[in-house]
Amino acid sequence: MFCFVVRTLEWKTAKDPLKRHLWPAGSPPSVFMDALDLSTNVLGVSWNWSGNLWFPLDTHPSSHGWFAAHVLLSTWYHSIVFGAFHLATQAFSPETFTVLSEGTIFDATLSPLIRYVRSILTTAFASVAIFAIVHLVYDIATLIGVVALRQDPAQWPPVFDKPWKADLLGDFWGYRWHQPFQRTFVVVGGWPLGNAFGRNMCWDHSSHQGQSTTSW
Structure with a gap:
């Protein structure tokens, strides 16, 4: 809603x-479907308003069948990864992640070295679980869009674009x-702050040569 x-x-x-x-394959233009897609398409793919947004290079198969099979395999893989790392995170700190009451990943009864190693591992496992569940949800939405609604794989x-390879926070x-809320953050934060402080809020793709930008 936000x-x-x-x-x-x-x-x-x-x-x-x-x-x-x-438009979806074999589907004629429709005002109703256009309005529905415009309201739910958070990435803006296939719309002219996403022209300045950046997307990772797509290496998926282009045909509907192979694309759906690839995404289905990705769904299975990320569901396993999420389940494994979610359970591992809970195992490290069950009093924090398995109950609704307040808790902490720092166990004061442990020595400082073990305490911080434990908290680092808990954070790392939780990060992998978050990555996997976001990917899993996106894969499920992709299957619905491509298989059920016959949307174009493009x-x-x-x-994601291999976030573990990032060398800078930017x-x-x-x-x-993941970039589904990129446009929202630009509209809510980038534009007002740019107008207030005179900063040129533009996207620099020079450090990502070989990656894809939208061309709608």
């Missing part, structure tokens, strides 16, 4: 008409971590 409100504010101030350039670019959060 994203819908933010995007409605953005559309209110849009200078150019919102145009769609890609409308579902990779949600690289991690701006490019390699």
Whole structure:
């Protein structure tokens, strides 16, 4: 709902008409379906408003069948990864992650070395679990879009770009971590702060040569 409100504010101030350039296979243009896609398409793929957004290079198969099989395999893989690391995180600190009451990953009864090694491992395992569950949810949404709604695979670019390869925080959060809320953050934070402080809020893709940007 928050994203819908933010995007409605953005559309209110849009200078150019919102145009769609890609429709599901065999589906004629429809005002209702366009409105539905515009309201739920957080990445803006196939719409002209996403022209300045950056997406990871897509290496998935282009055909519907192979693309769906690839995503199905990814769904199975990330469900296993999430389950394993979620259980591992809980095992390290069951009093924190298995109950609703307050808890901490720091065990004061342990020696400092073991205490901090334990907290670092807990944080690392939880990070992998978060990565896997976000990927899993995106894979499920991709399957629904491509298989059930017959959307073009190009409308579902990779949600991550190997975040473990990031060497800078800007690289991690701006490019390699998931981007579904990128536009929302730009509208809510980037534009107001840019207007207030005079900062040029533009995207620099020079350090990501070989990666893909939208061309709608």
